Amino acid sequence: MTMPQLLSPKATQRVATTLMWAATAATVGVLLFIVGFVLTRGASTLS
């Protein structure tokens, strides 16, 4: 017996791709935030 699918394969593909990209964007966002935070805080003190 197979489980009924909530979404069609195409819709699943769209949702999954969006989620994957969102997770990657979050990872890159964290990196940019760290670099930006350190630069803004540090640079203002240095000047």
Place this chain on the structure above:
Amino acid sequence: MMMIARTRTWIAAAHLSDEVIERALLFAALSAVSTLALITLFILREGLPVIFDRGPLEFLGSVKWAPSRGQFGLLPMIAGTAVVTAGALVVGLPLGLAGAITLAELAPRRARQFLKPMIELLAGIPSVVYGFIGMEILVPFIREGGALGGPGYSALAASIILGIMVLPTIIGISIDALEAVPRSYRDGSRALGATQWQTITGVVLPAAKNGIVAAVILGMGRAVGETMAVIMVAGNAVQFPDSILAPVRTLTANIALEMSYASGAHAQALFATGIVLFIVSLTLNGIAGRVRGAKKVKAPRNAAAA
């Protein structure tokens, strides 16, 4: 005649230089191995007496760590390390795996060329910077902004920071594993009418399973061994973690915080903490190596005909 003599001299010199280089390389390799062996012996010599003195069960199973009273129970630190590491995986695994899938399977080549080095850059950020950001942003957010309560310095803060720190390890090794899956697997799946996502979940991920598991275990190793960032955000209270919002102390933090003033049995107990950490790290790396090197399941030869 002269020519032959000159050639012979040249060959002899080449042989000699080969031999010198070979010996130098062997010496370098032996130096590295013997240094590691000496470190291991030193840690064992310093740490084992206190373990046998108190008994391994008391040392590993007691919750009382009070060096001034001669009580050296490591359980709070072992539990703290386990909670923080598990938390780091809860944060880092979904993000890391998603990042790896995106970069290896979904992203166009240009985006991959741009994003992969950026994520690898995360590994180059010193851990003290992660700890600093955790102290400045995450801890106050947990204490006040997030309405979660508690002192902010907690297992949760350490887990989130470590979860970010393990991302490059998980993403990097998972990408290698995903890219090692032969193109023909994907083509076969797509030819049968599967969508790209069905191909990823049904074909590529199972084929790359070993590498992904190794990535997760190596990420765990990174989380277990991290010291500075954890010291800065975990609170470092010696207590059995009863909540994710409670301060915890990890094994690495225990050594780093107390080694500067420890002496006698106290110092030995810290070396014994090092032995526990050493065993955990070796075990994790050993498992990762085995899983990574495990024979991959090959597709049946007549798959195309079937």
